[in-house]
Amino acid sequence: NNIITIKDGVKSYNNSFLALNNINLSIKKGEFVAIIGSSGAGKSTLLRSINAMNPLSSGSVIFNGEDICKVSGGKLRKVRREIGMIFQHYNLIERLSVVQNVLHGRLGYMSDFKGFFELYSENDKTKALNILKRLGLEEHCYKKASELSGGQKQRVGISRALAQNPKLILADEPIASLDPKSSEIVMETLKNICLEDNITCIVNLHQVEFAKNYATRIIGMKNGVIVFDNTPENLTEEI
Ligand code: ADP
Numbered sequence: 001n002n003i004i005t006i007k008d009g010v011k012s013y014n015n016s017f018l019a020l021n022n023i024n025l026s027i028k029k030g031e032f033v034a035i036i037g038s039s040g041a042g043k044s045t046l047l048r049s050i051n052a053m054n055p056l057s058s059g060s061v062i063f064n065g066e067d068i069c070k071v072s073g074g075k076l077r078k079v080r081r082e083i084g085m086i087f088q089h090y091n092l093i094e095r096l097s098v099v100q101n102v103l104h105g106r107l108g109y110m111s112d113f114k115g116f117f118e119l120y121s122e123n124d125k126t127k128a129l130n131i132l133k134r135l136g137l138e139e140h141c142y143k144k145a146s147e148l149s150g151g152q153k154q155r156v157g158i159s160r161a162l163a164q165n166p167k168l169i170l171a172d173e174p175i176a177s178l179d180p181k182s183s184e185i186v187m188e189t190l191k192n193i194c195l196e197d198n199i200t201c202i203v204n205l206h207q208v209e210f211a212k213n214y215a216t217r218i219i220g221m222k223n224g225v226i227v228f229d230n231t232p233e234n235l236t237e238e239i
Pocket residue numbers: 013014019037038039040041042043044045046
C-alpha cells in the first residue's frame with residue numbers, strides 16, 4: 001500500500017552537481033510526511049519530481065503502481081489530476097473570485113478565461129462551495145482572491161487541490177509566507193484532510209517545529225541526500 005516509491009532518483013540541472021543524489025523512498029497511503037532541510041537541500045526538486053513537473057534525470061517515481069517517468073500525454077494529465085499541488089505563493093488568479101479559482105483547478109490552465117465559469121455544472125459549483133465552506137471560507141466565496149489574507153489564500157489553494165479529488169497532496173513551503181497563527185490553521189487543515197479523507201500529504205517545510213507538531217513522519221534532506229527518515233519523536237539532531 002505504497003502510494004509513492006522513488007527508486008534511485010537522480011536530478012542534475014547541469015553537469016556540475018546533483019540536486020537529488022540517489023534518492024530511495026517509499027511513502028504509504030495516508031502518511032503525513034514533512035520534508036525538512038535548509039535552502040538548497042533539494043526539497044522542491046524532490047516534490048516536483050513526484051508529479052513530473054520537474055522530471056528526474058534518472059531513476060523512477062512509481063505513483064499508484066505506475067512509473068510516472070514513463071507516461072505522457074493524456075495519461076500524464078490523468079495522473080496529475082490525482083496529485084494536488086499547493087504552493088508557497090498560492091498561485092491563485094487574483095482577479096478571479098475565490099470560487100472561480102477553486103473551479104479553475106479542475107480545468108488546468110486556460111489562455112482565455114472569458115465565460116469559463118459557465119463551463120461548470122451546478123454540481124461542480126455546489127461541490128466547490130461545499131469545500132470552501134468546510135475550510136471556513138463560506139463568507140469569502142464571491143470575493144476576489146486579491147481581497148483575502150495570506151492564510152485565507154492558502155486555504156483557497158487547498159480547496160482548489162481538494163476539488164480535483166486528489167489521492168496525494170504535495171505542498172511546497174505552504175506556510176513560508178504566513179504568520180504563526182495562519183501557519184497553524186493551514187497545517188491543521190492539511191492534517192484534517194489527511195486524517196478525514198485519507199489523502200496522503202507530503203509537505204516541504206523549513207520550520208522544524210511545525211514538522212514535529214503535525215507530521216507523522218519526517219524526512220530530512222541535505223545536499224540532495226536523505227539524512228533522516230523517522231518519526232517526529234526521534235528527531236533530535238540538527239538537519
Ligand atoms: P530546496 O527546496 O531544499 O531549497 P531546491 O530543490 O530548490 O532546494 O534546490 C536544490 C538545488 O538545486 C539548489 O542548489 C538549487 O540552486 C538547484 N536548483 C533548483 N532548481 C534549479 C533550476 N531550475 N536550475 C538549476 N538549478 C536549480
